[in-house]
Structures are given as C-alpha cells and as structure tokens.
Amino acid sequence: MCTVTGIVLFILGVWGIILNKSNLMIILMSIELMLLAVSLLFTINSVYLENIIGQIFVIMIIAIAAAESSIGLAILIAYYRLRGTIAVKSLNFLKG
Amino acid sequence: MYLLIIFITFLSASVTGLFGRKIGTKGAGLFSSICIIISAGVAYYIFYEVVLCGSVVFLKLGKWINTDILIISFGLQFDSLTAIMLVIITSISAMVHIFSLGYMKEDPHIPRFMSYLSLFTFLMIVLVTSDNYLQLFIGWEGVGLCSYLLINFWFTRIQANKAAIKAMLINRVGDMGLILAIFLILKYFGSLEFEILSNIYLEENSKQIIEIICLLLFIATIGKSAQLGLHTWLPDAMEGPTPVSALIHAATMVTAGVFLVIRSAFLFETAPLISILMSVIGGLTAFISATIGLVQNDLKKVIAYSTCSQLGYMVMICGVSYYSVSLFHLVNHAFFKALLFLSAGAIIHAVNDEQDIRKMGGLIKPLPLIFIITMIGALSLMGTPYLTGFYSKDLILELIYGKYIYMLIYWLASMSALLTAFYSMRLIYLVFITNTNIKKEIFIRKQKVSLYIIMALMGLVLGSIFNGFIMKEVLLSNMVTPFINTHTKMIPILFSIVGGVSAFFIYNNFIKYRLYHVLYTFINSAWQFNYLMNHFLTKSLWKFGYYISYKIVDRGVLEIIGPRGLIRVFTKLTKKLSKLQSGNLFNYAFIMIIFVLIYLII
Numbered sequence: 001m002c003t004v005t006g007i008v009l010f011i012l013g014v015w016g017i018i019l020n021k022s023n024l025m026i027i028l029m030s031i032e033l034m035l036l037a038v039s040l041l042f043t044i045n046s047v048y049l050e051n052i053i054g055q056i057f058v059i060m061i062i063a064i065a066a067a068e069s070s071i072g073l074a075i076l077i078a079y080y081r082l083r084g085t086i087a088v089k090s091l092n093f094l095k096g
Numbered sequence: 097m098y099l100l101i102i103f104i105t106f107l108s109a110s111v112t113g114l115f116g117r118k119i120g121t122k123g124a125g126l127f128s129s130i131c132i133i134i135s136a137g138v139a140y141y142i143f144y145e146v147v148l149c150g151s152v153v154f155l156k157l158g159k160w161i162n163t164d165i166l167i168i169s170f171g172l173q174f175d176s177l178t179a180i181m182l183v184i185i186t187s188i189s190a191m192v193h194i195f196s197l198g199y200m201k202e203d204p205h206i207p208r209f210m211s212y213l214s215l216f217t218f219l220m221i222v223l224v225t226s227d228n229y230l231q232l233f234i235g236w237e238g239v240g241l242c243s244y245l246l247i248n249f250w251f252t253r254i255q256a257n258k259a260a261i262k263a264m265l266i267n268r269v270g271d272m273g274l275i276l277a278i279f280l281i282l283k284y285f286g287s288l289e290f291e292i293l294s295n296i297y298l299e300e301n302s303k304q305i306i307e308i309i310c311l312l313l314f315i316a317t318i319g320k321s322a323q324l325g326l327h328t329w330l331p332d333a334m335e336g337p338t339p340v341s342a343l344i345h346a347a348t349m350v351t352a353g354v355f356l357v358i359r360s361a362f363l364f365e366t367a368p369l370i371s372i373l374m375s376v377i378g379g380l381t382a383f384i385s386a387t388i389g390l391v392q393n394d395l396k397k398v399i400a401y402s403t404c405s406q407l408g409y410m411v412m413i414c415g416v417s418y419y420s421v422s423l424f425h426l427v428n429h430a431f432f433k434a435l436l437f438l439s440a441g442a443i444i445h446a447v448n449d450e451q452d453i454r455k456m457g458g459l460i461k462p463l464p465l466i467f468i469i470t471m472i473g474a475l476s477l478m479g480t481p482y483l484t485g486f487y488s489k490d491l492i493l494e495l496i497y498g499k500y501i502y503m504l505i506y507w508l509a510s511m512s513a514l515l516t517a518f519y520s521m522r523l524i525y526l527v528f529i530t531n532t533n534i535k536k537e538i539f540i541r542k543q544k545v546s547l548y549i550i551m552a553l554m555g556l557v558l559g560s561i562f563n564g565f566i567m568k569e570v571l572l573s574n575m576v577t578p579f580i581n582t583h584t585k586m587i588p589i590l591f592s593i594v595g596g597v598s599a600f601f602i603y604n605n606f607i608k609y610r611l612y613h614v615l616y617t618f619i620n621s622a623w624q625f626n627y628l629m630n631h632f633l634t635k636s637l638w639k640f641g642y643y644i645s646y647k648i649v650d651r652g653v654l655e656i657i658g659p660r661g662l663i664r665v666f667t668k669l670t671k672k673l674s675k676l677q678s679g680n681l682f683n684y685a686f687i688m689i690i691f692v693l694i695y696l697i698i
Contacts, residue, residue, distance in 0.1 A: 014689060017682070017685045018682055018685050018686050018689065019682070020682065021680075021682055027681075088680075088681050088682060089680070091679070091680070091681050092678065092679030092680050093679060094677075094679050095677060095678060095679040
C-alpha cells in the first residue's frame, strides 16, 4: 500500500513536470515531490528489509533536495530579474 | 637486312618527327625520301630472295606476352605475300615521298607531314610482316591512327577534322570485328600465329565457330577496305593532301583489309557461307561505287569511288577463293591508282587548287605530259589490253564467270567495268579535252610542273605499264584458269570500250542528253548512304546517348539513387529530427521520460 503511494507520488511529480506549461515554481515543486516520493520508497524498503542503509540514503537525499531547491530558486530569481516573468512557455529561445 | 626495312622507316619517321626543326624543311624531306628509297631497295632485295629464290624467312625477336595459356612473341614472317606487299608499300611510299617534295613545297609543316608519311609506311610494314594476329593488330590500328593524323593534316579546316574523325570512327567499327575475331581465335585455337593456325586440324564441329570468326574478320575488312556499308569514310578522306590520298586511300591502307583476308585464307577456305557473303558484298561495292563515281564532280572523289570499286573487285575475287588473283589486282591497283591520284594532285596544283572538274577542261595544251600520264593511269584502270589493269581485272571477271553460281556477281562486276571505263573517260574528257572553264590568267600562265612530281609520276607510269606483265608470272604461274570460250572473254573488254566511247559521246552532247535530274542527284549524293547513316543510325544513337543514357540513366536514375537523392532524403530527415528540439522545456522532459521508459522496457 505504502509502496503504491510512493510510486503514485513519483508519477504525479513526473506528470507535473510534463504537463506544466506555465509556472516554473511548479516544476521545482514537482521535483521536490519526486524526491520525496523516492525518499518515501527508500524508507519503506529500509523498514521492510530491516536494513539501515535506506534511511541513511533518505537523510542524504533530504540534504541534496534542500541544496537543489535552494540553487534552483536562486537560478529562478536570477532569471526573473532578467526577464520579469517565470512562465515555462517563454523558455524557448534555443531551438534545434 | 630483313630488320633494316622496319628499322629504317622507323628511323625516318622518328628523326623527321622529333628533330624536324633541327634539320629543316628541305632536310626533313630529303632525309625521309632517301630513307624510304633505301627501304624500297631492301624490299626489292627481299622480294628477290623470298619470292624468286623461294626462301621464306621467319624471325623471332623476343617474347611479348608470356603467360601459361598464351605466348606471343614479336615475330616477323617474310613469305611471298609479305614480300609482295612490302614491294608495293615501299615503292608507292617512296614515290609519294618524292612527289610530296614538290607538291608540299609551300607548306610550312613539311617535317610533320614527312614524319607522318614515314610513320604510316613503318606501321604498314609492321602490319604485313607480323607473324601473328596481335602484332598485325598493332599495324592495323597504327595505320588507322596515321590516317587520322594525315587526313586532318591541315587541322585548321573544320571539314578536314570532321572527315578525320569519321575515318577513325568508322575504321574503329571494323577494328572491333578484328579484335573480337582475335579473342575467338585465341579461345578456340589457343594460338595467334599464322603458321600454327594454318596447320591446325579442324574438327567438323568447329565449323560454326570458324564461320563466326570469319564473319568478324570480314567485318574488319569491310571497315578498313571501305566495302559497302562502311565505305562512307573513304570519299570523305579526300580532305587530306593529295599525296596522302594516293598513299593511304588508294595504294596501301585500304589494301590492309584485303591483305587480312588473304592472310586468313586458311580460315576463309573453311567458311563457305562467309565466302559467298564476301563476294556478294564485294560485287555490290564494285557496282555501287562505280555508279557513284559516274557523277561526282570532285576530281579526287571520282578517283576515291573508283578505289572503292576496285577494292570491291579484290574482295569479290577473294570470295571465290582466288586469293592470288586478288593480291595481283591489289598490286596492279596500287600502281595505277597511286598514279591517278598523284596526277590528279599535279592537275589540282596546276589550276590553283581547284578540285571541281566542271571548272577545268582543255588542260591538254598547258599540261601535255600530265595528260599522257593520267591517260595511262585511266587506261590501265579501264583494263585496256597490255596495260597493267588488264592482266588482273579481266582475269577477275573471267574467274567469276567460271563459277556459275555467281552469275549475278559476274554481271555486277561487268557492269562496273563498263562504268569504270565511263567515268575514267569522263574524267579525262572533262579535265583535258573539253572547252575550258578555267579563268584566263590561270590558263595562260606558264605551267611549271616540279621535277620531283615528274620523277614520281614517271616511276609510277613504269609500274602501271609493265607491272601486270611482270608480276603475272610471279603470282599466277601455278593457277589453273577455267575454260571459257572466247566470246565471253571478249565481254569485259567490249564493255570497257563501250563505256569509254560512250563517255566521249555523252559528254560531247551533254546539254542535249541531259541525264534524268532526280537520278543524277540521287547518285551524286552517293546513293544517300550518308543521309541514311546519319538519320537512321547516327542520329538515333545520339538520341539514345542523350535521352536514354545521359538524361535518364546518368542524370536520372543514377543521380536519384546516388548523390542527389541521398542528399534530399537526408536533409529532410535531419530537418525533421532537429524539429524535435522545439525549445520548450516540457517537450524535453517528455522525450526524456519516453526514452527512459523505452530503456526500462528493453
């Protein structure tokens, strides 16, 4: 049950990245959601397998997620200063 | 001694060609003439040793191609056929060299001209002295090349260039036949040497293949000897200087085809079908060329068609297996045809390079000597008794008559004898006897004929008068002539006389007896052979070349499946591929996830 929850959360995160066309904040939040889902799965598996390594990983993921979201927000703010908008649609200068 | 004849002509060609600037025009002319005269002397000596003393000479000079299945050596073979050919080639060539000294005096390129003439003589000697087919092929191609070089000797003239290309290409058709025949001979007999081939025992089941080989050899002969079908190059080859026409297109190069047939007699003897074809084609050539010769208005073209006609006689008599008679006619024809051509050259020289016989006439007064010489040539060509032409030409007609299945060819040949007499007399009449059409200042100018020209013509006159009588014993001593009653023997002479006299009669009253206009035009344009070839063969080949092989294959299919098509496909694909990268973040994410999923599934 809990595994299913984790997987559903992860898929929701992915979904949020793909379907989101307007707000860059939501992408960051979706990434956070995916990381949390992964952490949840790690925790569940660690309990289930009675192994501590999973929980150690979860702590490290939380630290990385914090770092990541802080850098992401910083980039976002820098971008906002430059363009005045954070719409995902407007991020299309580089075309193939 | 035997190698000298090859070496000295080669020396003449190379020295005048390479060091022509150093030795000057006069030096080049004299040097090459002396070289050729020496080689003629050597040829007479060879003739004495080989034919009269009966000692055939074989020389092996060294290996050329040496593999397991094929060994070809540079070999020289001096039998009686070769010796007689050598005598003709070198003596005619010597006369032409001497003639050219006078005739080409004002030309700025004498060293080149002499070099080409000598090179031609050299290659012709290579052709006749070779003891295998492949070495013969060197000479065969070589004389074609020299013909090209000499026809467009005045290379600034577009007409000369076109004629030269035509000669080269039409000859090349025949050369294909020869080279295919060589391949077949090699495949089925394993050797190319005449001595080995002529002694091979032929099985019954190899008859078919010999027929094919002979057909291919005959195609080569058609090309080189200007037989019907591929004869159109010969009249066009008159664009070259007159000595060239005399040497190449009368006396020597065109006889190479007949020489090939005589040389391959051992093969043709076992191919009766091809022999019949040969005599039919020869007879038709003789007749058709003679009719064309009737109405040509170009002095040289009349003689060119007469050459065609006489070559037809030679091939025709080869078809009925009288090879020695063919050779005999070849020898005689070389002398009187070279004489006719060279005297035509002298006439053309005298009337300011005018070649149209309608613009001549009355030249008997200013050029009496040339008149006598031309008359001897023409009478000899007509087969007047006791001149050279009589001994071979009438004999050919008699021998054809002796073979009863060839009655059609006999009458064709007899008619062409009549026509030959007619156009010879027409030529004499229009050039020398009738009222003059020349401009007055040319006509009353004191005509000086160069001493060189007189010398060369005198040599050929001697040949034209006495050659037939002398060579008769050499060539025809052991031939059995068929029994023919006297009446039939008289027919050819009668025909000739009728033809000759009627020429005088008709051309005296030319205005009254105006020939039927359409017929005249038709024959004058050579039975429209050029038209037929150009419009049906050449043009359709060109169209094929342009529309099919160039437009459809080369620029079409090959380009579409080749470079152009590939470029088009790949640019389209890459454009589509690069459109994937739209710049939108969510697309990238989507693609990424899709591929991760694919990876996971796999």
